[in-house]
Every structure is written in C-alpha cells, then in structure tokens.
Amino acid sequence: MKACGVIAEYNPFHNGHAYQLTQAREKAHADVMVVVMSGNYVQRGEPAIVDKWQRARMALTNGADLVIELPFAISSQPADRFAAGALQILDALNCQTLAFGVEKSEFDYKTLLNEIAPKLKRPQFTVNYTKTYATQWNDFLEEKLGQRIEKPNQLLALSYAYANAQLDRPLELLPITRIGVAHDDLNSTASYASATAIRQLLLAGEMESVARFVPYDLSLFSDKLLSWQDLWPYLHYALNVSWPQELTPIYQMSEGLEYRFWQQNQKSTDFDQFLQLVKSKRYTYARLRRLALYTVLQVTAADITAASTVDQPIRVLGFNSVGQAYLRELRKNNAAHLITKVTADLGKPSGSLGLQVRVDRLIEQLTGVEQNFRQHIIMIK
Amino acid sequence: MKACGVIAEYNPFHNGHAYQLTQAREKAHADVMVVVMSGNYVQRGEPAIVDKWQRARMALTNGADLVIELPFAISSQPADRFAAGALQILDALNCQTLAFGVEKSEFDYKTLLNEIAPKLKRPQFTVNYTKTYATQWNDFLEEKLGQRIEKPNQLLALSYAYANAQLDRPLELLPITRIGVAHDDLNSTASYASATAIRQLLLAGEMESVARFVPYDLSLFSDKLLSWQDLWPYLHYALNVSWPQELTPIYQMSEGLEYRFWQQNQKSTDFDQFLQLVKSKRYTYARLRRLALYTVLQVTAADITAASTVDQPIRVLGFNSVGQAYLRELRKNNAAHLITKVTADLGKPSGSLGLQVRVDRLIEQLTGVEQNFRQHIIMIK
Incomplete structure (x- = not known):
C-alpha cells in the first residue's frame, strides 16, 4: 500500500x-x-482545545485512515525539532510522501523545498539580546533566498524540507496550497476558517457559528474546552510556591528566565498579563508560551532527554479499515514499535511513555476524561 | 508591665x-x-478559615493587647515542636505567665504540669508500623501517670509543661478550665461552641448560626473562607505533574510516603478521599494532613531548617494602646528582634521571612488579599 503522511x-x-x-x-x-x-x-505552547481522542475522531471521520500521536517531547518543540521528530515517525511508518499546507504565494515551493532548502547549512547564531532566534533565522534566509519567509506555515514547510533531507531515504514533498482564508482570519460567508479563528469562536461560547467551518458534529466539542486560562491557576501556584532557583531544572529555563518568570508571576493576575510582562526582544511569544508550558507541567531537561533517547514506541490513536489493513502490513514488514494501548509498564515513571502519561494527567484533572491507560483506541468502520 | 502569654x-x-x-x-x-x-x-495541617489579619483583629477587639505571628515553620508542627517554638517566643517577649485552656477534668493539672511533666524523660520509640507515634506516647504516659491523656488539649498542655521546663527561666503555668462545650461539640442553646463546630457552620454557609458563638461582627468573615477543599486542586496538580522521587525533599516525606502519596493521588477526586487512601495504622490524620500541607506548599526539609536556624524576627500582627506601651517597653529593655512590617529584604527568598512570604502567597492567590509586604499592622484604639 502506498502511504502519504x-x-x-x-x-x-x-x-x-x-x-x-x-x-x-x-x-x-x-x-x-x-x-x-x-x-x-x-x-x-498550549493545551489543544479538545483532547487527542476527540481530534483523532474528527480526522478519522473526514479523510484520515490512521492517526498516530506526536509525543509531547516533540509536539512542544520549536518548528525544526517538531518537524524532525514528526518526519522520523512518518519515515518509520514507511510513508513515501509528505503532504503539507502552504499559502498560495509568490514562492516556487518545488525548487525552494527540494533543491535549495536541503543544501542550506543552518548557522549557529551567537547570543543576541535584541533579536529573537526566529528573526535572526529570517534575516539569514533573506540573505540566502532573497526573500523573507515569515509566516509560520512557510517556516514549517522549510523545516520539513530540512528535516526530510536528513533522512536516509527522504520522502517526496507534496505542498498543497491552502484554500479559503488566511491562517488567522475569519471570513463571515465562506465555509473555511483558520483553526485559530475557530478556537476563538469556541472559547467565546459561539458554538453555532462554528458549524459551517467543520465537517463533523459539534458534539465532538462536548468535553471541557481548554486554553491557557485553565492552566494559569496552576502555573501561578507553581511559581508562587517555588524559589526562583528551583525553576532551573525546567527544560529551556536559561539565561535568567527563572527570575523573570518568578518575579513577573507575582505581578500577574492572568496568563496574558504574565506573558506580556515576561516578553522581551530576545524571545518570541511562542518560545515563552512553551517555556510556561514546561513550567506548569514541571518538565525538566532530563525528562526531555529521557523521552528522546529511549526507544519510543509509535502510538496509534485510531484507524478505519484502510488504516487497519496498513497497520497489519506494517507489522509484517516493519520494525517500528507500534502500540495501540499504554500498558502499566510503558506508562510507569521510568517507562518510555512515562512523560506522556504524566503531562496528560493535568488534562485528566481539568476535563475528567481518561487519556491513557483505560482509554480505547478509536476504530471507525 | 506584667505580661501573660x-x-x-x-x-x-x-x-x-x-x-x-x-x-x-x-x-x-x-x-x-x-x-x-x-x-x-x-x-x-490546614489553612486557617480566615487569614491572620482577620483573626488578629478578632482577638484584639476581645481581650488581647498584642498579637504576634507564630511562623509557619512552628505552627505546622506536631504538638511538641509547636509548644517549644511558641514558648520560646513568649519567653523572648518577657512573659511571666503562660495561660492555656484545659478540659474540666479528673486531672490534678497543677501537680501534673509543674511537678511530674518536667521530670518525664521523653523516650525514643523504635519504628512501629502498627501504632502511631501519638498512641505509643499515650501508652508511655499511661505507664508513668497511671492514666491515659488523649484529648488534643490535654496533650498540648503536657507539651507546654515540657517545653516550659526546658527554658532557662520557666514561665508560671496557669491552666484555665474551659467553659461551655467539649472541644468538638455544638450545643444548640449555649453561647459557646468549639472552633471546629464554628468552622463547620461557616463552611456550610450557615453564617447567621455563628453569631451567638462569637463576640465580634460577622463581617470579619467577608473574605473567602478557606479549607482543604480550596487547596486540593493544587495538591492534586502538584502530585499529578511529579515523579514520586521528586517528592522526597518535602519535609517529613519519609518511609516511602512519597509513593503512597503519588499513587493514591491518582485514585482520588477530593481531599477527604485522598486522606483516607493514604491513611495507615502508622500515621495519624494530623501527621498526614501536615505532610499534605508541606507538599502543596512545596516545603522542603531544607526550608524548615533554614527557617528554624536563622535569627527569626518576632512579627507583630497588631496591638491596642496597652500592647503598644508594652512593645515600647520591650524595645527599650529587650534584645528580641521585633518587627512590625516585612521589608523586601526580610521577605526575599534568602531572607529570614522568605518561607513565611512564600507559603502565604498561596493564600493571596486564593483570597486576593495581600498578606505581607503591603499589609498594615492592626492598631486598635
């Protein structure tokens, strides 16, 4: 079977x-x-608005045949690591093609992604306190490509091309031009809206406005909808009961950010205010949101290292009959460690899914919905 | 001036x-x-139902002249340490007498406290997994005194007598027989009820029933009323995002209790359930509640050591004109480090009130009421 990822x-x-x-x-x-x-x-750097099971179901009822979980240690990373981790999984799953969305744009994506991007050598920037890493990276790309690449999806596409070029057997890259509206806009007559716009509607309680933008029943939003507002009391608490130096083991908590987080927390009454107070020229909001996420989840550098080095199983969230047939084929011909349930052993603290289970426990606390051990895989006829 | 503590x-x-x-x-x-x-x-081992400022005000308008804060590192301890720490403060404040409540009882308190108790040598019990420390202690007392001493206030009185005997210049002990009802009972016609019974009424929202048991205006209960129910989501969260071994630095987290706490947390949906699940013959509920409190406040053994060894200032919460005159006298004749406000220096992480400020931050988060830096001392005419 020919697989597209x-x-x-x-x-x-x-x-x-x-x-x-x-x-x-x-x-x-x-x-x-x-x-x-x-x-x-x-x-x-935030919780998904509904859990992975609801989102896997949305996909499986609308065109996906097999849904695999991208683990926390990859999904909570900057674009380059996110792309590299995800591509390694698709590669392990024998996918021959990677399809991804790109803006209708001025770029010649084919040339850019297949010929230029793989040959670019990622530079090591020296520490610069007046520009974010992303800006320095864009400056570099402008110098090499003659044009700025600033939209998140453009950068993500470039990251895919890079990561793909690192694979022993690169996938075929298949950019699909997005249709409808720009990523963050909301057009009042079209049947397309960005995920950001849809989240805003949902969180504002305007459920019925969402119906025409999604191809499934709105009952899939019946669990508690999550945002940083739900995590904020716990972040606030965690910083309130800590000494600043106790924050240093947190992943990516460097360059004095522990003091900045600790001090600004005491002046903050909500997450938006906190984020604005800790913002500086050096860090993007995304970087700081991810750091806040590592903090509220108490994820240390050691946790990320452990979750990245052990032989990570590839976790199936759900499939339909086509996906199931493909899984069967993979299991026959492929060495990938595919799992369809989290055993007690995998999920224990020292298990290879220990971190995954731990970070999901906060979601369970907030929603009351089991996420791992007793959750059944989704099977669609 | 002659002072009674x-x-x-x-x-x-x-x-x-x-x-x-x-x-x-x-x-x-x-x-x-x-x-x-x-x-x-x-x-x-729980938060007071209203903050220290409201409670100091209650006392100062009804018979107290000077109210001093018993620091967290003492107030959250078993009876013997609680008594020893509090007596050292009263001693430093030149009190000549210690008055305390005792049950109307069969004991000859005068002989027991002044003659027998100071001479008892506190035994070191070997670890016993079938009896709590309190039970072993009571067994010992029964052997020495010929009678069991089991009510909390009786034990506390004995602890005072012990601690007092350790002072260079012991205070005069003045037991005052309690009037009205037993400690936990609620008599429907009397004007006396125990603090426990009053807390239950308040938390059940039966504010008006409380009026005849207290000598002050009920508006002193206008802030959020606190109980373990308010702390539980944070304890649950803190245990959810931890590995068990990360709990070992918590003060008194020993003998595998970190695993017990960590595992039972995952089966618990409220604090009462959690407490029942972690209970064993070896530990009293009070010990486990205190341990849960240290956990939710992330108080380590090192924190308690630091707060116990540095030269602790004695913090005034409020006074009336008599108390103020006494403070003036103390400041002239006494070496005690008396403070009436928490400076930035005292309250910083390494400051001698750092722990106090830190544990109070959760109260501030829950009530929205400033507890330290910008809070003014209470002065009653």
Missing part, C-alpha cells in the same frame, strides 16, 4: 484540513493517509 | 477564647495579654 495538530480539525487530505490522497496516488498529530499539547 | 490559633476566635483571656488576665494579675497566634496555616 501528514503532520498536523487539528486544533481543531476543519474544512480546510478535510480539503487538504482529499487533495493529498489524489495527488500522491495514496492508498492510505497517515496523520501524525500532536497529542494534548500543541506546538505554540 | 497565650498560645492560640483562633480558628476562628470565639466566646470561649474571650472568656479565657478575661480569666487569664485576672488570675495572672497581668497588665498586658500577649497572644502568639498561628499565621495562615494551623497545627492540624
């Missing part, structure tokens, strides 16, 4: 995602669409 | 406390009544 967050899944899956299946001549999807925490 | 929690202050202060002043021929009162966390 997609890297996604589906936060939440919408008509644009369904369109992308249809296009990809056709253009890649794929027998099976394999999606690697962020678990309960997404790349911009 | 009282060690109290006033959680909350009630008519029985007012009676005790009147009796003590008269019997001790005291010019000034000095109260050392637990701050925002009390000895049974």
